[in-house]
Amino acid sequence: AKWVYSFGDGKAEGASAMKNLLGGKGANLAEMANLGLPVPPGFTISTEVCTYYYANSHTYPADLQAQVEAALAQVGALTGRNFADPANPLLVSVRSGARASMPGMMDTVLNLGLNDVAVEAIATSSGDPRFAWDSYRRFIQMYSNVVMSIDHHNFEEILELYKDRKGFAQDTDLSAYDWTQVVAGYKDVVKRETGKDFPQDAREQLWGAIGAVFSSWMNQRANTYRRLHDIPESWGTAVNVQAMVFGNMGETSATGVAFTRNPSTGENALYGEFLINAQGEDVVAGIRTPQNITETARIGAKSDKPSLETALPEVFAEFVRATQLLEKHYRDMQDMEFTVERGKFWMLQTRNGKRTAKAALRVAVEMANEGLITRQEAIGRIEPASLDQLLHPTLDPKAPRNIVATGLPASPGAAVGEIVFDSDEAEALKSGGHKVILVRVETSPEDIHGMHASEGILTTRGGMTSHAAVVARGMGKPCVSGAGTIRVDYAAGTFTASGQTFKKGEIITIDGATGQVMAGEVPMLQPELSGEFAVLMGWADEVRRLKVRTNADTPADARVARKFGAEGIGLCRTEHMFFEESRIVAVREMILAETEAGRRSALAKLEPMQRQDFAALFEIMQGLPVTIRLLDPPLHEFLPHKPEEVAQVAAATGASAEKLKARADELHEFNPMLGFRGVRLAVAYPEIAEMQAKAIFEGAIEAQQKTGVAVTPEIMVPLVLSKRELDLVKARIDAVAVSVFKAKGVTLPYMVGTMIELPRAALRAGDIAETAEFFSFGTNDLTQTTLGISRDDAGSFLGSYVQKGILPQDPFVTLDQEGVGELVALAAERGRKTREKIKLGICGEHGGDPASIAFCERTGLDYVSCSPFRVPIARLAAAQAAL
């Protein structure tokens, strides 16, 4: 079998389409070589070897070694060096690379092949002993850490001590001799920690590193990342072995990372950071403050050292050509790594860049306008859920800000929270309901869970491409990085900035758009929904078939939803209008009434309030459809429990408190979810439905007269299980319509329909549709009743059900398509058979979930309805489902 794929010298055995086999990094290295870009030669050991390795108790296929040797010889021929040749050694990097990019999750070893003899040969051949020994010390530290699990601090301690002793500030201050001393110290560490000498045999080093990459696929960090990003364990990682090029060969050498467009704002400008005389991860690790790539796109004016454009203009020109070629070729924004060795430019990596939601929108819209991609592709490039980032507030520019430090604007958005310094603590506080800002000198992959739990992240070290910045942008969390004037004292649980001391638990505000760090809480503003957002949503609206409505119970919700583009109200839960202090007494009076007369007197108090509520909703929705659900009260939520609540009702009705208390006890239910609710209430007490119907019709007439726009109310009867129930209630509604229209001298068209939220209703949809003019699938209750799982009690076991693969996801978040979905499809089909044009919608939480929306599209529903803030997400998801 073929396990190894070579690249270099303008050609490659792989290509970017082979990501499954070669991993993202390997496939793109091959592609860049094929494109004729300068890529150091190398080869990729395929992900199939990783699969083999785990299937065969950590061993390799028998013919792998020979294939690796052959590929190494080929790299040697292209570079004019030989691996493991003491006189003229080929040095390589060993780089992991999974299918999906997993930044910082897997470990890379650079300068492999060095030993006590090779380092002297390199010192001589390069004419730069300092460079040779700098490479050797880097190699010992990286290899010892990745392959032999010796903690970095052992090495950092030695280097810090040495620098202190000699009065050096920067690593670049050390001479060749200094590095020989440090290397000796490093080798002692290895001996002390492992009892063995640092391996001198290049082949032993190589196989040690390859094994470490494969093992790291299952390490804690990688597992966490995979879990958070839904990456299957079975994919495995590839290993890339590549000839080293050296950015640490003096003042004409450099290493850097760049994006073809700004990953934070999306601006079409080359954007990145680099360091002169440095290697590999120095830029990302934030050891020195990096310099900007271009003169114009300067990042927060952080470094006053010259840009690459100024420092190495010819290299810069070549790099710019490469970036343009890559962006055109991949037709997407690229995130690239490069190294310059003595003025010679090399590409080391390219991939589609991670970006904020804001940047994703701008890049997609601009690329479509540039003709690089189609509008449909632009629509497909935006993750619907990511729009959420844009719909939330930003800092009020007029509000006073007590700015205590300014770092880099690493990931936009504003966040307010309590200071916390530790990721475990951040997670614990979050689960206790606190909002926290994670404050770190810098973050590492061990902080992922803490970053996840935080509202925002603040670091004092590291640039725009530091770990904190990259991960925060991926998570859509606000981040300020490299706020260098802040001094963190982990031990004391404090930081100081601008002469003030901030303790753990105190509130700060960070603004990831400006890099500002502020004491206390700064007020926020509602988001701006114009610009690229509006353009892309307009394109989405042109292609989608499904209508998007909102679930709104109040005029405020309805207004927000209209602003977000809702095309009507799919669900107005009238009981939510009753929680208000001034109304609850009348509601309790109604529930506790023992006679129809008593109930009617309570209802008479509620009716004008309801009429006003409905009139306001109809007015805001300007003739768009509005579905109002008749009362579906969870009785226990309305019953008075406390003595003072009982006393209030007693005072309003003149009944005795004891009697009311007894009545409340009588109404207690063991399982309110399956109790006296929904249409059952309307069947027992039709006067309640009558009052609501009257309020709806009168409110509609009022709104129509006020706005001059025709209103067609849709009255929805909840929890129906048979046609007969609906017939009884519809007869009452129709009678009320006749009398209201007569009294007002106005006639309105209206519809009466039902929610399908019981399996029996789905099964009987054929006869129910004889009466119902529309169905709205109440998938929250339909999920509960179909699975027999109470949403409020599922917490204790649902997680393990998903983990064990019994359910593919949380069925209350994403529709259970196999079970609940089948009922929906069946009810839709049976309903349509009876009433061809029956209007069909969905109004559970699922109405705002992209995967569930795709299901609704496939099932041919007419609309989805979701909470106001999810309306734009639903519009985009509906468009993607229609593509």
Ligand code: ADP
């Ligand atoms: P990661 O996936 O964490 O980015 P990489 O394999 O890309 O890991 O490598 C880490 C760093 O080492 C990057 O800055 C990369 O450019 C650099 N690097 C990797 N291979 C080489 C090489 N052959 N020559 C010079 N630098 C390299």
Ligand code: MG
């Ligand atoms: Mg790394």
Ligand code: MG
């Ligand atoms: Mg990389």
